[in-house]
Amino acid sequence: MERQAERRGVTWRRRIVKERYLWLMALPGIVYFLIYKYVPMLGIVIAFQKYIPSKGFLGSEWVGLDNFSRIFDSPEIGRYFMNTVIISFYQIVFAFTVPILIAILLNELKFAFFKKIVQTFLYLPHFLSWVVVAGIFYLLFQSDGQVNHLLVDWGLQPINILSNEHNFRAMLVLQVIWKESGWGTIIYLAALTGIDPELYEAARMDGAGRLRQIYHVTLPGIRSTIIILFILRLGTVLDVGFEQVYLMLNASVSEVGEVLDTYVYRMGVVNGNFSFTTAVGLLKGLVGMILIVAANRLARSFGEKGVY
Template sequence: MKAVLGDYRENVTTKKKNSILRSIKRDSLLYLLLLLPMAYIFIFKYAPIYGVLMAFQDYNIFQGISGSEWVGLDVFKFIFEQNSFYRALTNTLVLNFLDLIAGFPAPIILAILLNELRFVRFKKITQTILYLPHFLSWVIIGGMVYLMFSTGGMANSVLSSLGLGNIEFLSQKTNWLIMYVAVGVWHSVGWGTIIYLAAIIGINKELYEASDIDGCSRLRKIWHITLPGIKPTIIILLILQIGRMISIGFDRPFVMGNSLVSEYSDVISTYVYRIGIGSGDFSQATAVGLFQSVVGLIFLVAANFIAKKIGEQGIW
């Protein structure tokens, strides 16, 4: 009996190996195409993880990681005693929260509006115009914002000609925050609609036909068909957005910030740049980056857990 079972298991194992070899041979070109992205992920995502060790060292650039002195958690203790770190952390959370409130619903609303357009050519032209800002560098956008909204910019020139006086768009806290969020929405809203438009296209058309027979208005179809149809996509993207609450891009706050609003524009990414590249303290910069990653992971897991608890589909 044992011999029979052994032969059976051996045959099953052999069949599995042959099946795997046949699939690799059949899809060999696809596996070759995977080598480049896999190499990219390994070289630029996994290999640099070794550098996290600098967060626990008094890192010396000349001695390297292997020769630098180990200090344990002293670097983290020093960072957590700095008021500038808490200011950068607070600013990061505030700016990301404002982006979440203003920027997250924007592509959803825009995708629904575009989906309701019946003039196909106008719809395509509108989509193209809305996508274009995504491909502009933040350096270019920062120059455009400065030329238009600085004290002597185009907007203030128009206001002065109307006798309304100048508005400090980029040097007062509230005005700067409004500009920061508005420019961010303008930059990303068109590109974000692609995902939601794809989700809307996947909704069963028979539901809309049935609602037409029942005499539903457009608003009712949006509320009862379109929004529930894209709800899983919205939940997944919301979870990912919450997971990024502690992290923020470097380009946008650095380009749009200035010395007059540095109290509000200094975020984690600019803080890391300042202490890492500016001051040459790579241990502190690495420690802040590690802290940022760990807290971001906690946010992501918590958001996914809450989504599962309320009966929604998470990202895993």
């Protein structure tokens, strides 16, 4: 056993020396995840405490699962949970599928110069912060905004989007589609380059048109990529974007717009209830992990590789 362990140690040292430049390139990412992802996980302990900042982790009282019991006893959590699930469901149905459609359409373009121009314009919104996006929407759609001015000039009635709870969720999804769809196409376009062109040629020789080629060649060629990204998306099903929702939220739409992330911010950061909100965050993480494991097993049962 000792010899085997020693041999393994020597093998690992040799691999690190051999791949030292790759490890050096990966070092910034490793440090980032250690500092901002793994080290903060030590704070999970306060979910089982009545945490008081002045007493710290060691001096705060242990309460076991009391904070988790409060989650299920809270009358507000159910509404915020349903709002989160509904918005996330809309994002999966629409915002997740739009990049696939865009990638397929871009792949069908034959003029490379025009294709690059379209890609550039689609990518640009990704580099705008949510603060800028929220500002643009407020300027355009507020009661005295540019859109309502145009509608009045055309003899139409002004519309109320920002304060209308019936349109709020749709507006959030449209913002995500506009901002992130172009950037999301990058992975699918990369996957499309791996499809053998001879498959399209064979499909054309069999009389398949454009739509048939997309259905029988393109979609099967990127199916594994779609499944992997879908599994990863399920892991964040209870995360719908704190910044976006918080910036667009107002009193008129709080019934349908308040989500778990904004609730955690309000209860934890504003009201100082750190233990309770940490328990909510931990429960969200557990739900995401369960969904990833379940979706991955389902994908592997159908012959796909899955995430792991």
